[in-house]
Amino acid sequence: MPRRKAIEAAVQILQREGVRHAFGVPGAAINPFYAALRERGAIAHILARHVEGASHMAEGYTRARAGNIGVCVGTSGPAGTDMITGLYSAAADSIPILCITGQAPTARLHKEDFQAVDIAAIAKPVAKLATTVLEPAQVPGAFQQAFHLMRSGRPGPVLIDLPFDVQMAEIDFDIDAYEPLPVHKPAATRAQVDKALDMLEAAERPLLVAGGGIINADAADLLVEFAELLDVPVIPTLMGWGAIPDDHRLMAGMAGLQTAQRYGNANLLASDLVLGIGNRWANRHTGGLEVYRRGRRFVHVDIEPTQIGRVFPPDLGIVSDAGLALQRFVDVARERREAGRLADRSGWVEECAERKRTMLRRTHFDDIPVKPQRVYEEMNRAFGRDTRYVSTIGLSQIAGGQFLHVYRPRHWVNAGQAGPLGWTLPAALGVCVADPEATVVALSGDYDFQFLIEELAVGAQFNLPYIHVLVNNSYLGLIRQAQQAFDMDYCVQLSFDNVNSPEVGGYGVDHVKVAEGLGCKALRVRTPGEILPALEEAKKLMAEFRVPVVVEIILERVTNISMGTDIDSIVEFEELATRGEDAPTAISALNLKEMQFLD
Ligand SMILES: Cc1ncc(C[n+]2csc(CCOP(=O)(O)OP(=O)(O)O)c2C)c(N)n1
Numbered sequence: 001m002p003r004r005k006a007i008e009a010a011v012q013i014l015q016r017e018g019v020r021h022a023f024g025v026p027g028a029a030i031n032p033f034y035a036a037l038r039e040r041g042a043i044a045h046i047l048a049r050h051v052e053g054a055s056h057m058a059e060g061y062t063r064a065r066a067g068n069i070g071v072c073v074g075t076s077g078p079a080g081t082d083m084i085t086g087l088y089s090a091a092a093d094s095i096p097i098l099c100i101t102g103q104a105p106t107a108r109l110h111k112e113d114f115q116a117v118d119i120a121a122i123a124k125p126v127a128k129l130a131t132t133v134l135e136p137a138q139v140p141g142a143f144q145q146a147f148h149l150m151r152s153g154r155p156g157p158v159l160i161d162l163p164f165d166v167q168m169a170e171i172d173f174d175i176d177a178y179e180p181l182p183v184h185k186p187a188a189t190r191a192q193v194d195k196a197l198d199m200l201e202a203a204e205r206p207l208l209v210a211g212g213g214i215i216n217a218d219a220a221d222l223l224v225e226f227a228e229l230l231d232v233p234v235i236p237t238l239m240g241w242g243a244i245p246d247d248h249r250l251m252a253g254m255a256g257l258q259t260a261q262r263y264g265n266a267n268l269l270a271s272d273l274v275l276g277i278g279n280r281w282a283n284r285h286t287g288g289l290e291v292y293r294r295g296r297r298f299v300h301v302d303i304e305p306t307q308i309g310r311v312f313p314p315d316l317g318i319v320s321d322a323g324l325a326l327q328r329f330v331d332v333a334r335e336r337r338e339a340g341r342l343a344d345r346s347g348w349v350e351e352c353a354e355r356k357r358t359m360l361r362r363t364h365f366d367d368i369p370v371k372p373q374r375v376y377e378e379m380n381r382a383f384g385r386d387t388r389y390v391s392t393i394g395l396s397q398i399a400g401g402q403f404l405h406v407y408r409p410r411h412w413v414n415a416g417q418a419g420p421l422g423w424t425l426p427a428a429l430g431v432c433v434a435d436p437e438a439t440v441v442a443l444s445g446d447y448d449f450q451f452l453i454e455e456l457a458v459g460a461q462f463n464l465p466y467i468h469v470l471v472n473n474s475y476l477g478l479i480r481q482a483q484q485a486f487d488m489d490y491c492v493q494l495s496f497d498n499v500n501s502p503e504v505g506g507y508g509v510d511h512v513k514v515a516e517g518l519g520c521k522a523l524r525v526r527t528p529g530e531i532l533p534a535l536e537e538a539k540k541l542m543a544e545f546r547v548p549v550v551v552e553i554i555l556e557r558v559t560n561i562s563m564g565t566d567i568d569s570i571v572e573f574e575e576l577a578t579r580g581e582d583a584p585t586a587i588s589a590l591n592l593k594e595m596q597f598l599d
């Protein structure tokens with residue numbers, strides 16, 4: 001049996017399990033890992049500027065491509081604690097990432113050694129497995145188990161913590177005798193699918209709610225096929241956005257309290273049965289359950305048994321991987337269609353489509369300073385179907401959810417449940433590493449952008465070009481809006497007079513200077529007419545310099561974005577669209593233009 005350091009075996013296993021990139025920050029306690037990485041030379045390392053950044057890069061990397069597992073690496077002590085937010089974000093959205101940390105030597109763990117902290121205990125609630133490996137010979141098994149767990153059932157992150165001496169110890173290990181463990185995924189049975197389809201057929205106005213589990217299972221094509229077979233409209237969740245193209249005739253909009261369209265909520269409220277697949281009835285999707293559930297029956301398909309009934313008891317629960325369930329649904333629906341047993345749903349589909357054409361919010365404002373709605377209209381003009389959007393939280397992300405268009409799975413990359421500020425920028429870099437050919441467009445408010453702004457240097461150093469649309473209201477906008485309920489505007493201002501940059505006019509941070517200082521390109525825009533030319537210029541700069549390009553749009557300071565607490569009473573703060581020109585890039589308007597063009 002070949003003898004090698006335990007950490008060399010670990011790196012061989014990473015390679016065997018398909019890892020080609022790692023995001024990290026070195027330190028003394030993890031140097032053996034870096035030595036093994038260097039020795040083998042098969043895994044490219046991207047040096048983050050903050051360890052939290054590395055963890056979000058890993059998450060963006062995983063989300064960009066089916067089968068990817070992002071790896072983030074840090075030393076002992078604060079590196080692991082910095083990555084806890086990344087683990088939480090990944091766990092909350094069911095995204096596998098592998099977090100590897102160095103640790104103080106085993107003999108000194110209990111001696112309050114320099115940078116010794118019980119990171120496994122800290123990480124446990126936000127990881128499928130968090131373990132400090134104390135026996136060198138257990139290192140291969142720990143990694144084997146990690147990949148098995150990350151890929152099985154509900155996907156999620158794992159942390160492996162490796163004391164210095166455990167990394168360095170020699171073990172017997174032969175990579176040719178290593179085999180990844182089989183992945184466990186429950187599958188819906190024929191009987192379960194028959195029951196669900198019977199319920200669906202008995203309903204008059206059924207809908208599918210398509211969750212992120214469909215994206216994780218790489219089953220968007222099956223979802224669309226199933227919806228088309230039955231002729232049933234689809235409401236994607238925020239995590240499932242892109243599973244059906246926005247301009248598909250069965251795409252009925254998103255429902256929810258914030259990242260939703262008016263027609264999405266109206267369509268959901270008009271339904272009498274909802275079949276949810278790979279979704280988790282997130283509270284920002286459902287809002288108050290009384291309103292959400294009233295008058296309709298529910299079927300819930302989820303890979304994780306304990307998710308069934310967690311938020312409310314469905315009329316039927318099925319434990320299954322979304323892809324395996326959809327495959328069965330498609331097979332059985334096809335049989336039923338051939339037997340002439342499927343109902344004609346065209347009236348209901350047309351009713352939903354009519355709402356999609358008419359229940360629109362206005363985006364076409366000419367105001368200076370720019371109103372945010374106009375930014376998304378111009379983004380719809382500038383960016384095509386292949387664009388991969390990345391965003392986190394804030395009014396910027398919420399309006400993005402309301403007004404942008406997504407046409408493909410994994411083209412809306414969003415930290416849905418955790419919403420950690422700062423996530424957008426490093427996650428976008430992770431997407432760039434996973435898909436270097438993609439057009440990646442990140443969307444941030446000014447505060448999200450400032451949180452991990454230093455990661456721009458990573459994009460410049462490693463030539464990871466993308467466009468970062470920065471909508472600057474010089475406010476913690478979402479929290480300012482939420483504080484209206486407290487009748488206050490307290491600790492939410494980001495404005496100040498910048499002594500070095502009077503030209504930012506009291507908006508505080510000079511993002512253009514900071515971005516340039518970090519080696520990126522940046523443009524600032526103040527009027528609606530400048531937005532589209534700036535986005536076009538950004539594409540050119542990105543191609544020429546191969547670095548991130550920031551397009552900052554100076555917004556009006558106070559704009560309230562539509563939201564509410566129940567999906568039947570979302571508060572609208574602006575005028576609604578009453579004429580086509582009020583919402584010229586609404587999906588129905590774009591569809592219409594295409595149809596006219598085809599004529
Ligand atoms: C780490 C963290 N702290 C606090 C919050 C709460 N929070 C959500 S949005 C937001 C303000 C975001 O401001 P900005 O990025 O400028 O976006 P805007 O709402 O102004 O568009 C805050 C503080 C959070 N999501 N994450």
Ligand SMILES: [Mg+2]
Nearest residue numbers: 445446475477
């Ligand atoms: Mg802001």
